[in-house]
Amino acid sequence: MFENLVHQTTDFYNHGPWVVQLCIVIFLVLLATFIEHKFLDRVQRKLKTTGTHWDHAFVEALRKPLVFFFWVLGITVMLKIVKIQTGFALTDSIKPVKNMLVIVLISWFLIRFIRISESNIIDKRQSKGIAFDRTTINAVTKLLRLMVFIISALVIVQTLGFSISGVLAFGGIGGIAIGFAAKDLLSNFFGGLMIYLDRPFNVGDWIRSPDRDIEGTVEEIGWRLTRIRTFDKRPLYIPNAIFANISVENPSRMTNRRIKENIGVRYEDANKMDAIISDVKTMLREHDDIDTRQTLIVNLNKFSPSSLDFFIYTFTKTTNWIRYHEIKQDVLLKVLAIIDKHEAECAFPTSTLHIQNNQQIPS
Numbered sequence: 533m534f535e536n537l538v539h540q541t542t543d544f545y546n547h548g549p550w551v552v553q554l555c556i557v558i559f560l561v562l563l564a565t566f567i568e569h570k571f572l573d574r575v576q577r578k579l580k581t582t583g584t585h586w587d588h589a590f591v592e593a594l595r596k597p598l599v600f601f602f603w604v605l606g607i608t609v610m611l612k613i614v615k616i617q618t619g620f621a622l623t624d625s626i627k628p629v630k631n632m633l634v635i636v637l638i639s640w641f642l643i644r645f646i647r648i649s650e651s652n653i654i655d656k657r658q659s660k661g662i663a664f665d666r667t668t669i670n671a672v673t674k675l676l677r678l679m680v681f682i683i684s685a686l687v688i689v690q691t692l693g694f695s696i697s698g699v700l701a702f703g704g705i706g707g708i709a710i711g712f713a714a715k716d717l718l719s720n721f722f723g724g725l726m727i728y729l730d731r732p733f734n735v736g737d738w739i740r741s742p743d744r745d746i747e748g749t750v751e752e753i754g755w756r757l758t759r760i761r762t763f764d765k766r767p768l769y770i771p772n773a774i775f776a777n778i779s780v781e782n783p784s785r786m787t788n789r790r791i792k793e794n795i796g797v798r799y800e801d802a803n804k805m806d807a808i809i810s811d812v813k814t815m816l817r818e819h820d821d822i823d824t825r826q827t828l829i830v831n832l833n834k835f836s837p838s839s840l841d842f843f844i845y846t847f848t849k850t851t852n853w854i855r856y857h858e859i860k861q862d863v864l865l866k867v868l869a870i871i872d873k874h875e876a877e878c879a880f881p882t883s884t885l886h887i888q889n890n891q892q893i894p895s
Contacts, residue, residue, distance in 0.1 A: 554610050561606035565599050585652035593645035597637045604633050631691045639684035646676050666735045670753065671728040720756045723772030727753055732775070737784040744778055746770065788823055788847035789856040791863060796839025801876035805832060809842055811870045816846050819866075821859045823849045839879030 572591055579587045608630050650673040654666060733739045733750055739760070740747035748762040758775070760768040797805060813830040816822050826847040834841040844867070848859050871878060 553613050557606050557610050557613070561602050564602045568598055568602070569595075585656055586649065589645055589648040589652055592648050593641055597641040597644070600640075601634070601637050604630060604637070628692055632688050635684055635687050635691065639680055642680045643677050646673050646680070649673075668728075668731075670735065674755065719773040719776075720771045723774070723776050724753065724755045724758075727758070727772060727775060732780050733782050733784075737782055740781050740783065741778050742781065744774070746778075746780075784851075786851050788826055788849065789851055789853075791844060791846050791848065791860050793844045793864065794833060794841050795844065795867060795871075796836060796841045796879040797871065798877050798879045799840060801874070802840055804874045804876045805840055805842065808871055808874050808876060811873075812842075812844065812867055815866050815870065816844070816863070819859075819863065821849055822863075823847045836879075838881045 572595055576588065576591055579591060650669060653669060727733075735750050735753060737750050738748070739750060746760065746768065748760040748768055750758065751761050751767070752759040754772075756772060757769045758772055760770060762768050797808065801808075809830050809832065813828070816828055816830065817824055822828070823846075827845060828847075829843070829845040831842060832840065833843040844863070846863075848856050850856055850859065868878070
């Protein structure tokens with residue numbers, strides 16, 4: 533036991549100084565991260581008074597990558613200390629790993645900066661009520677993030693000692709095989725690209741397809757899938773390649789909403805039909821929420837078995853679904869009031885039985 537204690541004491545004496553150096557490096561890294569946190573908090577408070585969102589995004593994106601950078605730097609210094617004291621051969625291979633980690637941190641910072649800037653741009657325009665194309669903003673930021681990812685991957689490959697030209701040549705040959713293997717994935721990718729270029733719909737639009745059972749509000753347009761929220765609040769995930777082969781209606785881009793109704797009046801009130809139709813047409817022309825620049829028709833339409841039918845064909849100024857139904861309700865109630873004013877009545881299905889005077893009804 534005594535010999536073990538002496539051995540441990542001697543070992544601490546031999547290795548103690550560089551262990552202390554490692555502890556000092558760890559302390560300095562922790563101190564640097566603490567100062568970085570306090571400094572960036574102070575800078576952000578100052579930046580709140582500025583009118584731009586780019587500086588805020590820059591500082592916020594820098595937070596986490598900078599902390600990891602301090603640790604990468606600290607670990608590199610500690611490994612150098614270990615190499616000097618012990619000659620441990622593993623430290624010789626740390627330099628390319630360190631360079632790779634630095635590239636990853638820079639890429640991480642750029643991707644965070646793009647994402648935070650995107651969020652700030654959208655939030656700022658929404659808060660001020662400024663109209664903007666969210667789909668375009670999402671497409672541009674996704675392309676920027678993809679570019680950062682590809683460039684970073686190529687730089688890392690070069691840093692690790694591989695030839696980029698060789699990698700690109702191999703990629704050209706292997707791309708054929710990958711294209712066949714990932715045919716559906718590529719078709720969905722180019723389908724998403726076509727959506728971004730043609731823009732048949734944007735995020736927030738209500739769309740439906742007469743070819744498929746698809747209807748709802750677009751929540752996200754990704755590179756592979758488009759997420760739609762149906763009206764019963766279920767998420768619907770649709771591969772982008774589907775949109776190249778189906779028809780898509782976009783009711784969100786309609787300019788007006790249509791009121792198209794058939795109203796039946798009793799045959800007994802046939803002599804009042806002309807006045808009723810004239811008053812209904814006048815009412816629609818004077819209605820504040822009816823767009824008189826669009827087609828407006830009120831005419832006798834059909835001799836039905838139990839009624840004389842006239843139809844109303846007009847358009848509201850609004851496209852809002854809730855407001856449209858409020859206007860439609862108001863129009864129909866005013867039509868009923870006009871019919872009642874002329875002492876007429878709306879018809880309902882009836883049957884009339886005619887019996888000859890000399891015909892006897894069997895008992």
